[in-house]
Structure formats: structure tokens, C-alpha cells
Amino acid sequence: MMNIFENVMLPVILIFASGFIFKIKTQMAIKPLSNIAIYLLLPFLVFQTFYKYSINSKFVTIIIVTSIILILLIIIGVVFSRFWGLDQDERDAFLLSICFPNSGNFGIPIIMFAFGSKELQYGMAIMIFHNILMGTVGIYVASDKSSGIRKPLTNIFKQPMNYVILPAILLNKCNVVVPNFLMKSVNLIGNATIPIIMLVLGMQLAEIHFQKVDWRTAGWACLFRLVISPLIAYFIATMLMLSYSMMVVLVLMSAMPSAANTTLYAIEFDKKPQYVSICTLVSTIFSVVTITMILNWMI
Secondary structure, eight states, X not given: OHHHIIIIIHHHHHHXXXXXXXXXXXXXXXXXXXXXXXXXXXXHHHHHHHHHSOOOTHHHHHHHHHHHHHHHHHHHHHHHHHHHTOOHHHHHHHHHHHHOBOIXXXXXXXXXXXXXXXHHHHHHHHHHHHHHHIIIIIHHHHSOOTTOSHHHHHHHHHOGGGGTHHHHHHHHHTTOOOOHHHHHHHHHHHHHHHHHXXXXXXXXXXXXXXXXXXHHHHHHHHHIIIIIHHHHHHHHHHHTTOOHXXXXXXHHHHTSOBOTHHHHHHHHTTSOHHHHXXXXXXXXXXXXXXXXXXXXXXX
């Protein structure tokens, strides 16, 4: 447990804390930095990811299983939201918190720490598809749907990250080598993206009025994200009789805390950003216990 905490979680928490302190000291506006992350930095990170990692035949299986997990989480989330009488913004914030795991800067290091190259390939494929889901379904969930689906679809097509996915995949598949000077620029900007996103989340935490947080639904969001999601993944993988290696990686990646990107989208589309950021923080803290338990159970 201490290895996971020290090597994976502690660096993340320290970056959150840096953003938190910076916001308190400077009172700098969050929205401009959030916009830079979404519209400038994320496209470089997405291109870097899709260009670097190949998509193989196992990707189809991962698409199917991951899509089923997402659909079930959305259905369960909507049912619970109606049961609690949440309004549309509260429901969308709840769905953002439970549906999208932090598979990139959290899930991949844990897979690398616990397993070998075969499992890492599965983890990379899952992370790639999670990026696609975040840029489409995530944007749709976060968008205002009061006047129909036109605005959410418009918001999806406004995301620059969605326009670099196909070119990056084609360049990878065709073995086209991007000039070194250009790739260095892409890597420099792409590598800055995750730290900036985590700083934004830390800054958002500094604006939270903790007494106003709906801790009941926040607690349930963490339970869905850390416990229910991996259980769904386990049962689906068992029913489909997937290989043990793929099942373990699917379960672990489904058990990751809420993605930091959800806070960016909550800020951008004004979907209860304080609630989403507190769910991300709390699920990140408690994940060290739940992930350790899953590792001990499955290894």
C-alpha cells in the first residue's frame, strides 16, 4: 500500500496542494487556465497518445467491454439521480464523477507497477478509448441539454482534441515518422497537460464551500467510482470469458478515481465544478485503499 501511495498518489496530491495554495495566495481566475488546458494543451496530449501507442485487435474487445461499463454506470447514475430528486445540473455532475476514471496519469502507472508488458498494452488501449469517451460522451454529459441535443453535439465538434485522433492513428498505422523537431514540440506541450489539469483541480478545491457540498451524493459517487465500477467490469469480463490478463487490467482501470478532466469540463460548462472537484479529490484519496484491496484480491 505504501508503494502505491508514495509512487502514484503522493505526487498527484502534492500537485493538487500546489494549485490549492496558489489559488489562495493569488486569487487568480481559474477559467482562462482551464480553457488553455482544454483547447490548447489537451489536443497535443491526445495526439501524442494516439501516435505513440498502436491499436491492435484486442482494442475491439476493450471498446465493447468499456462501452458496456459506461452505459451501465450512466443508467444506474440516472436512476439514483431521479430517486434522490437531483436537478439536471446535479445529475450531470454526478455522472461526470462516476463514469470517467483517471486511467492516464493514475491507472497506467499502477499497471506498470503491478504487471508486465502484456498487461500494459491492454492498459494503454483502455486509456486510449477512455480519451475518446471523455471527448465525446463526457462533453455531452457536461453540456446544457435543456434545448435539445444540438448544443451538446456542437460542443463535441468544438473540441480540438477530437480532430487530432484520426490523423494520429493513421500516422501510427502507416508508420509515418513525424519530424523530430515537431514531435519534440508536441511532447513538450503534451507532457505539460496533466500537471496543468491537476493544478486547475487544486485551484478549484480552494473555492469549495465544504459546508455546502452534498456529501451524501459525493459519498455515493466515490462508491460507484471505486467499488461498483470494478465489480461491473469483473462480472462482464467473467461472462465474456476474457483472458485473465485482460480481466485484471479492465477491473483495475475501472477502479481508478474520477478523472481530473471532469473538473475541466465542469468548469467549462458550469456543471457544479465544486462538487465534481471534491468527488475527484475524495475518490483519489480513498482509491489507495480500494486499489490495494483489488490488487491483493486479483494477483
